[in-house]
Amino acid sequence: MASYQDPLDRIxxxxxxxxxxxxxQDPTAFVELSKGQAPEILWIGCADSRVPETTxxxxxxxDIFVHRNIANTVHADDLxxxxxxxxxxxxLKVRKVVVCGHTKCGGAVASLGDADLGVxxxxxxxxxxxxxxxxxxxxxxxxxxxxxxxxxxxxxxxQSLDVLxxxxxxxxxxxxxxxxxxxxxxxxGQGQLRLLEETSSKKSNGLWSPN
Amino acid sequence: MSDPERxxxxxxxxxxxxxxxxxxxxxxxxxxxxxxxxKLSAGQSPEYLWxxxxxxRIPAEAITGLGxxEMFIHRNIANLVCNTDLNVMSVVNYAVxxxxxxxxxxxxxxxxxxxxxxxxxxxxGLLNPWLRNIRDVYRLHEDELDTIKEDGPRYDRxxxxxxxxxxRNVIKTAAIQQAYKRDGFPIVHAWVFGFNDGLLxxxxxxxxxxxxxxxxxxxxxx
Ligand SMILES: [Zn+2]
Ligand SMILES: [Zn+2]
Numbered sequence: 001m002a003s004y005q006d007p008l009d010r011i012x013x014x015x016x017x018x019x020x021x022x023x024x025q026d027p028t029a030f031v032e033l034s035k036g037q038a039p040e041i042l043w044i045g046c047a048d049s050r051v052p053e054t055t056x057x058x059x060x061x062x063d064i065f066v067h068r069n070i071a072n073t074v075h076a077d078d079l080x081x082x083x084x085x086x087x088x089x090x091x092l093k094v095r096k097v098v099v100c101g102h103t104k105c106g107g108a109v110a111s112l113g114d115a116d117l118g119v120x121x122x123x124x125x126x127x128x129x130x131x132x133x134x135x136x137x138x139x140x141x142x143x144x145x146x147x148x149x150x151x152x153x154x155x156x157x158x159q160s161l162d163v164l165x166x167x168x169x170x171x172x173x174x175x176x177x178x179x180x181x182x183x184x185x186x187x188x189g190q191g192q193l194r195l196l197e198e199t200s201s202k203k204s205n206g207l208w209s210p211n
Numbered sequence: 212m213s214d215p216e217r218x219x220x221x222x223x224x225x226x227x228x229x230x231x232x233x234x235x236x237x238x239x240x241x242x243x244x245x246x247x248x249x250k251l252s253a254g255q256s257p258e259y260l261w262x263x264x265x266x267x268r269i270p271a272e273a274i275t276g277l278g279x280x281e282m283f284i285h286r287n288i289a290n291l292v293c294n295t296d297l298n299v300m301s302v303v304n305y306a307v308x309x310x311x312x313x314x315x316x317x318x319x320x321x322x323x324x325x326x327x328x329x330x331x332x333x334x335x336g337l338l339n340p341w342l343r344n345i346r347d348v349y350r351l352h353e354d355e356l357d358t359i360k361e362d363g364p365r366y367d368r369x370x371x372x373x374x375x376x377x378x379r380n381v382i383k384t385a386a387i388q389q390a391y392k393r394d395g396f397p398i399v400h401a402w403v404f405g406f407n408d409g410l411l412x413x414x415x416x417x418x419x420x421x422x423x424x425x426x427x428x429x430x431x432x433x
Contacts, residue, residue: 007258008314008400012411014276019409034322034406039267041229047302049257050279054270058232061274065267066286070301080298083288083341084265087325104252106305118308124301168337189252191237193230 039065042088044081044160045100046072046107051186053100056193065094070124071107071153072099074160082167089169095179097170099160100193101153102186103146108153112145131155150185157183157196250280257283260306260397262299262377263318264290264325269404271318274411283310289325289373290317291344292380300384307386313396315381318411319374320404321367330369348373371414374401378416385431391422392432 005013022029039062043053047068054064067084074081088094101108110117111128132139132152139148161181164170173179183196240247259282261271271277271284285302292299306312319326328335329345349356352372359365378401381387390397401416 011259011275011277011316012413015274015409015411018274018276022409030406030409033268033409037267037324047283047285047305049255049281049283050251052270052272052277052279052282052284054273055279056233056236057229058236059229059270061268061270063267064270066265066270068284068286069298070305075298078296078298079341080287080291080293080296083338086337087265087288087328091324091328104254106255106309118304120297120300120304124297189248191233191240191248191251193233195230 033062037062037065037092039063039088039092040095041065042085042094042097043067043100044069044072044074044084044098044164045186046070046102046105048102048105050104050188051100051102056186056191065092070121071105071111071128071156072101072160073107073124073128073156074099074163075127076163076166085164085167086169089167089173089179093173093177095177097164097179097181098184099157099164099182100184100186101157102188103150103153104188105149105153108149108156109145111152111156112139112148127159128152128156131159154183154185154196157185255280255283255310257281257306257310258313259283260303260310260312260315261285261318262290262292262302262315262381264288264320264323266320266323268406269318269320274404274409283312288338288341289323289329289345290319290377291341291373292317292377293344294380294383303381303384304386307390307397311390311394311396313398315387315397315399316402317374317378317381317400318402318404319370319377320406321370322406323366323370326370326373327366330366345369345373348376351376371403374403375414375416377401379421379425382418382422382425383429383431385433388422388426388431389433 042065045051045053045068047070053066065088067081107125111125111132135155139151142148161183164181185194261282261284263269263271263286265286265288272282283306285299326345329342349369356365359368378399381399398418401414403412
């Protein structure tokens with residue numbers, strides 16, 4: 001049994017180990033990192049602690065530019081996410097934008113009902129709850145709330161992608177340099193990513209269906 | 212091969228790489244601990260909320276040596292906590308009121324592109340309103356910052372002051388003040404990450420005395 005360690009000491013110690021290992025493996029690692037970043041991917045994911053993007057994708061620092069919020073939701077009027085997108089797409093020129101939802105998402109589960117979560121969270125989740133209302137019949141046919149939450153998470157990823165497609169920097173980058181958008185679902189119980197098929201009738205950029 | 216085809220092939224490869232890496236990672240975890248994912252599937256009870264920069268070089272869990280399930284994470288441009296921003300406020304609310312995290316770490320980093328962009332006299336369009344918050348931090352600490360003549364050290368100091376200011380913004384919320392009064396946590400911390408050595412630096416925000424100062428004006432008791 002591990003002995004008790006103060007949670008703060010633990011991450012400070014974890015950071016020391018990280019810095020040491022990184023330097024041991026590559027003495028110039030931090031010199032390279034301090035020169036700048038050129039990530040290829042912008043990841044918009046859930047704040048959920050069980051979906052740390054760099055870890056689950058087995059990537060390294062410098063690979064993925066990240067925005068994480070409650071239920072990986074992109075609202076058209078949200079300046080926080082819009083600023084991340086603008087910076088990543090217009091300035092860093094990432095090549096892909098990924099929206100990743102996940103199974104067992106607290107935000108998706110909360111959106112299956114209308115329980116009062118306080119005015120802040122109620123407002124934030126409102127568009128996700130609206131999705132549930134819009135797809136009521138389809139959701140009711142599903143086996144249980146677990147399946148319904150996964151479906152709501154999927155619908156929410158698609159909705160976020162639709163909002164992103166209207167972002168001026170994204171529109172421009174799709175036309176000018178072939179930026180692509182992708183929806184993913186991370187299965188917490190399996191630890192695996194699943195690619196969502198494009199569902200809207202809107203013209204896809206066709207990158208993942210070259211045939 | 213034509214150029215668009217080459218681009219397509221390249222993108223397909225980097226895309227496949229992510230899935231490939233993810234599968235490899237999942238298999239490794241299962242080999243180490245067959246119940247790893249089952250346990251995670253049961254729920255999350257992270258002790259920490261991390262509010263950091265979107266910068267790709269600072270994956271919070273990796274640089275603190277934490278695994279999945281241990282840290283709730285929000286990342287945006289220049290780790291800002293704006294009181295009218297429903298996005299960050301929802302994260303704080305959920306982490307404090309529902310997950311009952313013990314520690315909130317606001318972490319900035321030296322060499323932050325967002326901080327640098329904010330101080331560049333240039334119209335950045337959509338980014339202007341977001342980055343304006345950093346100029347406001349400068350204005351609050353103008354006297355100190357103006358005494359630093361060289362650009363590098365002045366940006367470094369602005370990065371630190373920005374983190375302190377955003378940590379204060381977290382403390383100004385009703386969620387924190389009420390939870391702290393009731394439970395004695397969460398505690399808010401202000402840290403900076405340095406690329407030169409990969410280490411976190413504690414700016415030693417004194418939570419109790421900051422809270423007392425803040426409550427003189429921003430008191431939000433339950
Ligand atoms: Zn989630
Ligand atoms: Zn930054």
